[in-house]
Amino acid sequence: MKKLYMQQWLDVNGRRRTTPDDGWYLDLSNRLLPLVEEQAVALKCALYLQDSVAQTGGWLAFKENYRRMYGEELPFYPVTADYVPDEINPEDVYFLLWTSLSRPATRVGEDIQIGNPSDETLLHQGEAVYALLDECFEEAPIQSVASRRDWVMDMDVFDKPALPLPTSESATVTSRNAARCLAHSGGYPLLYFETYSHLKAFFVDVLQWENRPEQLLPELQAHQDFVIYANAKGMLIAVDAAFCFSDTRNPVYNPVRAAAEGYRLFCQPGACPFDLLKYGMAHHLLPDLALPFAGGKELFRQHWDFLARYFLGEYYEGD
Numbered sequence: 001m002k003k004l005y006m007q008q009w010l011d012v013n014g015r016r017r018t019t020p021d022d023g024w025y026l027d028l029s030n031r032l033l034p035l036v037e038e039q040a041v042a043l044k045c046a047l048y049l050q051d052s053v054a055q056t057g058g059w060l061a062f063k064e065n066y067r068r069m070y071g072e073e074l075p076f077y078p079v080t081a082d083y084v085p086d087e088i089n090p091e092d093v094y095f096l097l098w099t100s101l102s103r104p105a106t107r108v109g110e111d112i113q114i115g116n117p118s119d120e121t122l123l124h125q126g127e128a129v130y131a132l133l134d135e136c137f138e139e140a141p142i143q144s145v146a147s148r149r150d151w152v153m154d155m156d157v158f159d160k161p162a163l164p165l166p167t168s169e170s171a172t173v174t175s176r177n178a179a180r181c182l183a184h185s186g187g188y189p190l191l192y193f194e195t196y197s198h199l200k201a202f203f204v205d206v207l208q209w210e211n212r213p214e215q216l217l218p219e220l221q222a223h224q225d226f227v228i229y230a231n232a233k234g235m236l237i238a239v240d241a242a243f244c245f246s247d248t249r250n251p252v253y254n255p256v257r258a259a260a261e262g263y264r265l266f267c268q269p270g271a272c273p274f275d276l277l278k279y280g281m282a283h284h285l286l287p288d289l290a291l292p293f294a295g296g297k298e299l300f301r302q303h304w305d306f307l308a309r310y311f312l313g314e315y316y317e318g319d
Contacts, residue, residue, distance in 0.1 A: 002039065003030060003033075004026060004029045004030050004033060004039055004042065004043065005026075006018065006022065006023075006026055008039065008043060009022060009025065009026045009029060009043065009046075010022070012040075012043045012044070012047060012147075012148075012151060013047070013145075013147045013148060013151075014147065014148030014151070015145060015148075019143065019144050019145055020141075020144075021141040021142075021143050021144065024140070024141055025046050025047075025049075025050050025140075025141075025143070026046075028046045028049065028136060028140075029042045029043050029045075029046040030042070031132065032045050032046060032129060032132060035125060035128045035129055035132065036097070036100075036125055036129060038100070040100065041096075041097065041100045044096055044099075044100060044151070045093065045096060045129050045133065047059070047147055047151055048088070048092065048093070048096055048133075049088060049133050049136065049137070049140055050140070050143050050147060051146075051147055052086070052087060052088050052092075052137075053137070053140045053141070053142055053143070054142050054143045054146070055086060056143075056146040056147075057143075057146040057147035057148070057149070057151075058147045058148055058149050058150060058151035058152050058155075059092075059147075059151075059152060061149045061150075061152070061155055062152040062153065062155070063085070065155060065158035066158075066306075068158070069158055069306075070305075070306065073085065073091070074091055074092065074095050075095065075117075075303050075306050076094075076095065076098065076117035076299060076303065077091040077094055077095055077117065079091055087137070088130065088133050088134060088137060089130075090126060090127065090130045093126045093129050093130045093133070094117065094122065094123060094126040095117075096152075097115075097122045097125055097126050097129070098115050098117050098122065099152065099153065100115075101113065101114075101115025101116075101119075101122065102114045102115045102310070102311075104267075104269075104310065104311045104312075104313060105268065105269050105311070107269075108269050108270040109270070111268075112264070112267050112268055112311055114263075114267060114291060114292065114311075116291075116293040116294075116296075117299070118293075118294075118295065119293075153310055154313050156313075156314075157309040157310075157312075157313060157314075157316050158309070160309075160316055160317045161317075162278075162305065162317070163317055165231070165275060165278055165279055165282060166231040166232040166233045166275060167231060167232050168182060168187070168189040168230060168231045168232070169232075170182060170183075170187065172232040173230070173231070173232055174232070175230075175233075175234040175235060177207055177230075177234065177235040178230040178231060178232075178233075178234050178235045179230075180206055180207050180208070181206070181207070181228055181230035181235055182230050184206045185230075185249075188249065189229055189230050189231055189279070190227060190228070190229055190230075190245070190247065190249065190250075190279075190285075191227070191228040191230070191249075192225075192226070192227055192228075192242045192245070192247070192249060192250040192251065192252060193225075193226040193227075193228070193242070194224060194225065194226075194242070194251065194252045195224055196220055196221045196223065196224065196226075198226075199220065199226050200216050202228075203216050203217070204216070217237075220237070220239060223239035223240050224239075224240065225239070225240050225241060225242035225243045225252050226238065226239055226241075226242060227241050227242045227245065227276060229273065229275065229276045229279060231275070233275070236273040236275060236276055237273075238265075238272045238273055238276050240271075241265055241271075241272050241276070243257050243258055243261075243262075244257075244258040244262040244265065244280070244286055244288070244289065245280060245285045245286065246258075246284075246285055246286070246287050246288065247285050255288045258286070258288040258289060259288045259289070259290050259297070260292070262286065262288060262289040262290075263289050263290060263291055263292065263296075263300060263307075265277060265289075266289075266300075266304055266307055266308045266311070266312070267307060267308070267311035267312070268311070269311070269312055269313065269314075269315045270315060274308070274312070274315065274316060274317055274318060277308070281304060289304075291307075
């Protein structure tokens with residue numbers, strides 16, 4: 001297990017210069033390392049204590065934004081009367097360890113990792129980390145320089161409001177494609193297609209696109225389970241998504257597959273237009289979606305918006 005060095009501590013803080021208190025927190029990071037076994041996790045736990053003591057930095061930025069957005073202290077972990085917002089708490093440590101297990105993709109197409117908040121190893125590590133932090137709390141120095149704002153997660157996503165869904169009323173639809181979709185469906189905004197062949201026929205027969213391969217979105221041939229969402233913004237097309245939608249109009253709905261794979265639509269950047277996901281949640285069309293562990297269905301229902309912010313980043317409320 002490698003020792004942590006000052007440059008690593010400065011990097012996670014987002015600084016180039018040391019302060020008189022950096023040595024103390026670097027020493028704490030090395031004391032934490034045997035408990036969590038990963039350097040990045042040890043540094044993150046030391047950052048948490050630093051910010052909690054100084055009441056500045058990325059941890060405070062996360063807590064303030066999460067409380068403002070959701071009216072609660074933390075995702076996943078209900079707090080008790082013993083929870084003290086401006087001190088350290090076991091629930092905070094559990095959440096930090098969850099973020100270390102749950103890594104958003106850095107680019108479209110990259111796979112994501114998502115941890116179980118109730119994982120026994122996570123909770124056991126959290127108890128050990130909290131015990132050491134609690135032991136050090138009274139002696140921890142107040143850092144003079146705040147840590148970087150985004151070390152917990154991307155804070156910019158909290159600046160994105162949850163926008164209202166676009167209307168599908170015919171009077172508001174200016175897109176010719178969207179208008180033809182709605183006329184074909186009798187005003188219903190969603191259309192489902194199992195294969196590219198079915199979708200291509202719709203393009204030609206209903207949307208009246210020119211029947212030339214290069215005009216019929218040939219890049220979609222590698223996909224299936226299409227959803228078209230027609231509204232005032234235009235016509236959105238989602239690929240590999242229709243199996244999740246519990247809709248009497250949808251011939252390809254698959255509840256077993258939806259339960260096993262559907263959560264990825266909310267966590268994989270670029271997997272599905274966000275307006276379609278919001279429509280599905282608002283109209284109870286995604287009842288089977290669950291995170292991939294015991295109790296994951298209820299956690300998904302409670303925290304889907306946060307999960308989307310955490311994993312989708314700029315794609316949250318994106319076009």
